[in-house]
Amino acid sequence: MIFPESVARDAWRLVAWGPWRLLSSTLPPGWDLAANRALGKAAAHVAPGTRSRVEANVRRALGAQADAPLIAREAFCTHFAHQYLPASFPRIRAENAFWYLRIQGLERLDALLGDGRGAVLVHPHMGPVQLPLCVLGVLGYPVHQVGGGRVAGLSRTGRWAARVRGSLEATLPASVHDARGYLRPVLRVLQAGGIVLAPCDGTGGGEEIGRRMPRSVLGHPMRIAVGPAWLAWRAGVPLLPLVVHPSEGLGPAWTATIGEPLPLPRDLPTGDVLERGADLLAAFLEEALRRWPGEWLFWDQFEPGRFIEDVPR
Secondary structure, three states: OOOOOOHHHHHHHHHHHHHHHHHHOOOOOOHHHHHHHHHHHHHHHHOHHHHHHHHHHHHHHHOOOOOHHHHHHHHHHHHHHHHOHHHHHHHOOOOOHHHOEEEEOHHHHHHHHHOOOOEEEEEOOEOOOOHHHHHHHHOOOOEEEEEOOOOOOOOHHHHHHHHHHHHHHOOOOOEEEEOOOOOHHHHHHHHOOOEEEEEOOOOHHHOOOOOEEEEEEOOEEEEEEOHHHHHHHHHOOOEEEEEEEEOOOOOOOEEEEEOOOOOOOOOOOHHHHHHHHHHHHHHHHHHHHHHOHHHEOOHHHOOEOOOEOOOOO
16 A cells, blocks of 8 residues: 655654564564554554545455455555564564464475476565565575565655665565566576566556556456566476465464466467466466455555556547
């Protein structure tokens, strides 16, 4: 979610990245994420404009039968868990990672690494997006991330908060590659047996980066990022879907599920491969959004002129 700049937001930033960050660092492992979720639940009550917008976009996508108020509240909780996750990066270690995230399908990565192969893990912005990156890193997996979104027009306090967050993200046991830069190093990583995480739905801050192709998602034309498909095809490695969603039963609040490789064609021209990749990624994204709608971070942008393409009449 993107909240407008305001004096109130700046005041909250000073608290969130100052005293709150320090207080949450004293909580037992995993409780810090739960505390951030609780903040999101409270924020849903004091930001009625954004909440109403999210509810309207949920109804647009999922229909009048969807419980839009509940999904909107969950989306606020997820946003806060994601936004302040970097404060937990220095705390997450191999010995306590199971309190933060359960990973299903890890055997797929182990099999690839055992064969000396890399993989692209393509994911939507659902749940605390960088949590799998951090946990895989502390467990010793050679993980990399492709990203690069930036929010423009921040206040002075907003720029300070961004620097604090950036310093915490620098502690990630992973390498981060700017999607706006030269991607040859990312291909080398994959060909050397590395794991690269890349999104398929959007870019943080609303900045569109990389090649995209329009596809129908939840009945609306949306531009799908096909960079992950290109990376997997060009490097000759599998394209595996990854989604972060609420856990079932006891244990950590979130689970990261790594699915079977998507059937990306290998013997077609580049354009045809990307067309097929866009089809596969759109279907994957829609399935994830229907199953766990409250975990998506971009509901406030799922509207015409933003994530939904304006179609000429």
